[in-house]
Amino acid sequence: MEELLSFLFKRIKEQKAYSREDFTEEQKEIFEMVSNFAKEEIFPKRKELSRINKELTFEVLKKASDLGLAKAEIPEEYDGLGLSKATAAIIAEGLSKGSCESICVTFFAHTGIGTLPILYYGTEEQKKKYLPKLGNLEILSSYALTEPQAGSDVSSIKTEAKKDENFYVLNGQKQFITNAGWADLFILFAKTSKKDISAFIIERGTEGLSVGQEEEKMGIKGSSTCSVILENCKVPKENLLSEEGKGMEIALNILNVGRFKLGAATMGGSKSCFDFALEYALQRKQFGLPIAFFEPIRFKIAQCASFIFSADSIVYRTADLFENVKGKDLEKYAVEASICKIFGSETLGKVADHSIQILGGYGFSEEYLPAQVYKDTRIDRIYEGTNEINRLVIYAYILRDSLLEKIPLRNFAKNFERIENLKFESWEEKFLEISRNLIIYLFERAIVKYGQDLRQEGILGEILSDLVIYQYSSSSAYLRYLKSKRKEHLLATQIFLFEFFKEVSSKVPIVIPLIFEEYEIEKEEKKIFNLIYSLKPIYNYSKLIKNFTDMIYHNKKYFLD
Template identity: 30%
Template sequence: MPVERLLPDREYTDLLALATELARDELKPLAAEYEEAERFPRDQFRLLGKSGLLGLPYPERWGGGDVPYEVYLQVLEEIAAAWMSVGVGLSVHTMSCFALAHHGTDEQRDRWLPSMLEGQLLGAYALSEAHAGSDAAALSTRARLDGAAYVVNGTKAWITHGGQADFYTTMVRTGEDEISCLLVDGHTPGLTAAPPERKMGLTGSTTTQMIFSDARVEADRLIGPAGSGMRIALSSLDSGRLGIAACAVGLAQAALDEAVSYAKGRTQFGRPVIDFQGLEFLLADMAAAVDSARATYLDAARRRDRGMPFGRAASVAKLVATDAAMKVTTDAVQVLGGAGYTRDFPVERYMREAKVPQIFEGTNQVQRMVIARHLKKA
């Protein structure tokens, strides 16, 4: 079902049309097959890079698209609606580039950022640890400066693209009260990936622990001053939460479209089931949830684009959009009935994929805490 878009400038219409066409023709036909086979879509990320969609919110100087965040997020929504693993991967890659793009030196940006934004290098974001998931300040992975390199030891957990990424934006403890950010080459000796997690959804996207065992990372890969890692991590997460919100809306929109299509084509008692009030109201509530969730991420993105504080709005968007996606995908299965519970239709996969956005980039319980803290400060 076409979604009416409100873009800040007419020039972005062609960009969104390109994303919609690519998602429809190149991504959606492969999604079920790749997810079933747990096959990583690396070629599809390269395609996004060649199409100019892998670095949309970053400066043209380094190969980005220099588009407003509200445009980037609407492109991301289209990608996620076609294939959630690729949408989430695009969001994670964009967040992984954030530290370098916003806190690196021009020399560092010149060296690495073009390859990241053009799709030659795929990124991962390494903040979480097994015992420091939502409590990022409790991380224990350590980096000791030894001459011209940091020696890194520890284990990062829940890493999207783990074992597949070419670089890892990694938060490490460089002192007892000091957290710093390192841009770690994916081929660094001493860095290995654990076996992938066995997940209920997003099975085309690998999630692993990344193990650092005396891994030597050149000191010139320190992003920002030593000790600025937590500030970089939290600012990255604010933008990353908007990406997850957009992905969740895309997934919910896909589920709604599938439910409406099925209800129009399925007949009972001589008429389409969409004509029955029980389904009419259910579908209407699903549509209202999708539209409302989209409005929250667009509001937050517009605040970001205008240089306004947007942390609270980002948490609201992530909370509202991911909760909506869980409900809408569940209701889509209900609309299809027994057919929705089979793999012959994509809604059962959508329902499985909708769960994890409520968890990563800060659980929705954490989002409520963040929102409440903003209210206390007001």
């Protein structure tokens, strides 16, 4: 099992990162099979699937089930395939090739947060009863946590479960529940005491459970989203998941897996949207030239491709971290999971926005793919924990693990003064080593000043989290290049490091007066600004963009896989 936050506490040359270059032949075949299924069965029907159409949705889901896609992570003893987390991410990426987020939302809510709680926390009887049916999509599952007054703050849920002999009697309401209108099964959370939250498996048709009307949504209109009402709903005691009071652990740890999978799906969606915009840019002529060859468009194409490359790199690196990890141990990689969710969703948002701009007036028309992607992907930054909450997860976990001495933050911060004496084999390595040590130093000084109260320093915390996100993303991209030795991978990494440099240059000056005392600021600014200056890219940015986009234009698609 990989050490906690090894991407921060190991030198780049000592780090390991699984990537798609490590795929087995079987995984490559699965990716091709799922991608072809998405292109043939989902893409042609994406407009019909992007509005409520239960019959067509279930028809497509049945075909996916026939390929074994819903049982990938379920062990063989429960009629599953027992495939790896990386393969689950491959399936998520492949299905996104259909460019229909509605059906992906339905499928992933079922196979992920709707199934994994039973797999990781269910009794043997519960697993035998439900997992084979879930894996074969005989029944559809839903995950009911959010309430009208309780979104990001899980502890504030009001739904109650009171024990009554052989039953629990539940009362309350859940809000914005994916799959609720179609689900046969609900993984639902309720308070069993003032402090304790517990999880339950509730079957549709249970007396006292009812489902509200479909929500009128901005995007993902083809998925079912409803409220769930519980009025003296009697749930058999054997449908309690794990034990009383385990609900918070179940909720948060299952979300960790869901977040990294969302990263995979949004990364795959980014590639499809990118290819659509690229094809248009190469065909559309203005002033006698394809618009792809104008510098502002080159910049958008290069930036999108470099972000997608980094998103791909972190998704499969994180998938490998989660391999053979379950239960409470899922929390160990909460930071990396949150990074996948944030970076993947914001990358797809960026790609969709740039794609609309590249298409101009056509981009604003819903006849074209980017407009639909733009509306559908907006939810990605909200569910599975808002991106603001996920940034809080990053700095709160680093704070907690530092105070508990689970990570050697203080010891490593002492090495900050010596970073300039290290020898590096490349500018990229130098950049990542200096940025890594700078982030550790800033975090350590922030904790020295604020202690536990750092959780309340939202502006500072978000900036520190953004630096961590860029460190993980850029180091993953660079490690992937070291493995592949492909020139295009190096160019993508270098362009992304330009983005990282802009992030450091603009945000670290804001941080300094927040974490250092007034008498320290001048000295610390000089030291830190000298280091930031040493990160200055050594390449001609315009030439880098041109070389990279020329390679993309030659291939006429995203070609970095």
